[in-house]
Amino acid sequence: MGIIQAYKLAIASILSAKVRSFLTMLGVIVGVGSVIVAVGFAQGSTKSISDQIKGLGSNLIQITINTRGGNRGVTLDQLLDFSDQHADSIAALAPTMSASVTAKYGTKTHDTTINGTSQEYSLIRNLKVQEGRFIQSIDVDLRQKVAVVGTAIVNDIFIDQDPIGEKIILNGQVFTVIGVLEQKANGQDSSDDDQIVIPISVAQRLSNQSVIRNFSIQAVDAAQVDAVMTQLNTFLYGIYQSSSAFRVFNQAQILSTLDTVTGTLTVILSGIAMISLVVGGIGIMNIMLVSVTERTKEIGIRKAIGAKKRDILMQFLIEAMVVTGIGGLLGIGIGLGVIKFVIGGLGIVPEVYSITWILLSFGISIAVGIIFGLFPAYRAANLSPVEALRFE
Amino acid sequence: MIRIEQLTKSYQMGGESLQVLKGIDLVIHKNEFAAIVGPSGSGKSTLMNMLGCLDVPSGGKYELDGQEVSGMDDDELAEIRNFKIGFIFQGFNLLHKLTALENVELPLIYQGLSTEERRERAIQSLEMVGLGDRTDHKPFELSGGQQQRVAIARALVTKPPIILADEPTGNLDSKSGAEIIRILHDLHAKGNTIILITHDPNVAQQAKRMIRISDGLIVEDVEVG
Ligand SMILES: Nc1ncnc2c1ncn2[C@@H]1O[C@H](COP(=O)(O)OP(=O)(O)OP(=O)(O)O)[C@@H](O)[C@H]1O
Ligand SMILES: [Mg+2]
Numbered sequence: 207m208g209i210i211q212a213y214k215l216a217i218a219s220i221l222s223a224k225v226r227s228f229l230t231m232l233g234v235i236v237g238v239g240s241v242i243v244a245v246g247f248a249q250g251s252t253k254s255i256s257d258q259i260k261g262l263g264s265n266l267i268q269i270t271i272n273t274r275g276g277n278r279g280v281t282l283d284q285l286l287d288f289s290d291q292h293a294d295s296i297a298a299l300a301p302t303m304s305a306s307v308t309a310k311y312g313t314k315t316h317d318t319t320i321n322g323t324s325q326e327y328s329l330i331r332n333l334k335v336q337e338g339r340f341i342q343s344i345d346v347d348l349r350q351k352v353a354v355v356g357t358a359i360v361n362d363i364f365i366d367q368d369p370i371g372e373k374i375i376l377n378g379q380v381f382t383v384i385g386v387l388e389q390k391a392n393g394q395d396s397s398d399d400d401q402i403v404i405p406i407s408v409a410q411r412l413s414n415q416s417v418i419r420n421f422s423i424q425a426v427d428a429a430q431v432d433a434v435m436t437q438l439n440t441f442l443y444g445i446y447q448s449s450s451a452f453r454v455f456n457q458a459q460i461l462s463t464l465d466t467v468t469g470t471l472t473v474i475l476s477g478i479a480m481i482s483l484v485v486g487g488i489g490i491m492n493i494m495l496v497s498v499t500e501r502t503k504e505i506g507i508r509k510a511i512g513a514k515k516r517d518i519l520m521q522f523l524i525e526a527m528v529v530t531g532i533g534g535l536l537g538i539g540i541g542l543g544v545i546k547f548v549i550g551g552l553g554i555v556p557e558v559y560s561i562t563w564i565l566l567s568f569g570i571s572i573a574v575g576i577i578f579g580l581f582p583a584y585r586a587a588n589l590s591p592v593e594a595l596r597f598e
Numbered sequence: 599m600i601r602i603e604q605l606t607k608s609y610q611m612g613g614e615s616l617q618v619l620k621g622i623d624l625v626i627h628k629n630e631f632a633a634i635v636g637p638s639g640s641g642k643s644t645l646m647n648m649l650g651c652l653d654v655p656s657g658g659k660y661e662l663d664g665q666e667v668s669g670m671d672d673d674e675l676a677e678i679r680n681f682k683i684g685f686i687f688q689g690f691n692l693l694h695k696l697t698a699l700e701n702v703e704l705p706l707i708y709q710g711l712s713t714e715e716r717r718e719r720a721i722q723s724l725e726m727v728g729l730g731d732r733t734d735h736k737p738f739e740l741s742g743g744q745q746q747r748v749a750i751a752r753a754l755v756t757k758p759p760i761i762l763a764d765e766p767t768g769n770l771d772s773k774s775g776a777e778i779i780r781i782l783h784d785l786h787a788k789g790n791t792i793i794l795i796t797h798d799p800n801v802a803q804q805a806k807r808m809i810r811i812s813d814g815l816i817v818e819d820v821e822v823g
Contacts, residue, residue: 504693512681515673
């Protein structure tokens with residue numbers, strides 16, 4: 207019997223018991239569907255985080271001073287001097303100090319993040335204003351209570367209104383809006399567009415903290431990043447006499463850490479989904495064993511008129527493969543639907559479709575059919591024709 | 599030509615061995631028309647299953663066209679069933695989900711023939727048994743006699759030299775039965791070897807040779823007709 211004939215036979219047999227075939231497929235549908243959704247979710251999260259990190263600019267180096275350092279330690283001026291001395295490799299340096307605040311405008315409020323920093327920050331983070339101006343050195347020096355707001359804030363509390371020159375209240379202090387940041391994400395809450403930039407000197411006062419713990423540095427080009435990091439490490443070690451008091455890191459390191467984390471996430475999620483595939487496979491074996499028993503007479507007739515062992519084996523095996531294959535396709539369809547309309551549609555994470563995983567899970571569902579169909583098929587193939595014919 | 603010597607068959611029944619065939623010697627030549635008769639439970643069907651290579655004997659020899667059958671494996675037996683033997687079962691044994699045409703095509707599928715060739719030969723075969731207009735009917739849409747004729751068409755479609763029929767008229771009224779016997783006569787006239795089991799003395803008289811079995815042994819072997 208040819209392969210094409212065997213497929214026709216399998217499809218005819220599946221169609222003759224639609225409800226049962228569907229129930230048989232259910233395990234595979236759910237299994238494959240959850241693999242696709244799990245992987246899509248993990249990869250979507252990775253993409254959204256790594257996009258944000260990449261958006262920071264490629265030559266960015268960051269310094270974090272640990273609280274353990276207490277109040278002693280490196281000052282902004284020291285670092286600025288250092289950066290001036292290494293002007294050939296360091297393009298800019300800016301301090302940052304962030305905090306959560308509730309911004310008030312009239313009766314409207316908006317929870318957001320304030321970022322105290324200096325003029326250089328706009329260069330380092332590639333922040334432009336679409337209206338008004340950015341923080342300037344003079345604002346820092348004179349401790350001007352001025353604020354540059356992101357579009358998420360504009361959309362929320364300055365609806366249909368020019369925010370420039372308006373007064374907003376941050377932690378009880380009145381600030382004048384001097385600029386609006388150019389939209390970077392999509393203007394949504396908690397994105398890069400949901401922040402207020404104020405002068406570092408004002409942020410220090412507002413949070414009652416003189417020590418600045420975060421600095422962003424831009425190397426002149428990517429090739430200088432490693433050299434600058436080494437210089438910074440040496441310089442800071444000279445000040446703290448301990449390597450655990452501070453941390454110098456750059457984007458590449460964060461990305462590789464992130465990759466490990468999301469890699470683990472993908473493995474765990476898809477592992478769970480695989481288990482449901484195996485459970486689905488056992489269901490298939492169960493139903494196929496019943497089906498072999500029910501069709502003993504049919505098998506007897508086929509053998510009596512000349513079917514060989516491998517004809518029967520192939521018939522049942524291909525039937526199992528077609529069932530799990532169709533189940534796999536349905537599962538992929540449902541999984542992609544969930545990614546598109548639920549995960550992506552509700553903006554939980556960006557939609558990411560992985561061709562590798564789609565093909566892989568289709569392959570796995572076929573394999574499940576073969577593995578779990580083998581035993582029932584083998585049983586059917588080895589029935590003795592007379593015994594099978596006697597079966598009613 | 600069929601030649602069996604001292605053929606025995608026993609079934610193991612809960613530790614006890616039940617000997618159903620107790621040493622059968624039989625030669626059936628090409629183009630014979632033989633009827634096997636005997637009381638119920640005497641072992642007729644058991645013998646027929648042996649002749650049709652559906653079952654293997656417990657002892658003795660079975661030679662089919664000069665080939666020793668008793669030592670063959672499952673797949674070799676399947677091949678003989680497929681190419682040399684047309685088996686007509688007492689209970690029709692049609693696949694009820696398939697149409698008459700598909701049922702008749704079945705043996706040809708296992709011969710690996712192309713769709714067109716299968717179709718053509720199956721239609722021919724159905725026309726031969728007078729069911730050319732019933733090709734797309736499922737078994738439950740056919741009368742008992744028609745179902746038996748589909749089963750005959752299926753047995754004939756591979757043009758096997760030997761036709762084995764286990765009580766082909768057992769479930770049928772006398773008119774349908776006579777029709778089946780007429781078809782068997784035609785096949786015999788065309789050169790086929792026919793062996794049929796029957797309880798009906800009138801049917802047995804239609805054959806050229808009558809073999810009577812009692813309690814697992816041949817007790818009478820005479821020319822009739
Ligand atoms: N698979 C089996 N296991 C046990 N005993 C069997 C088996 N097949 C047949 N027998 C026994 O063998 C004996 C002969 O059976 P067989 O079917 O050959 O009789 P028969 O001559 O065809 O009878 P009938 O005319 O009623 O069809 C019976 O006693 C039956 O119970
Ligand atoms: Mg019988």
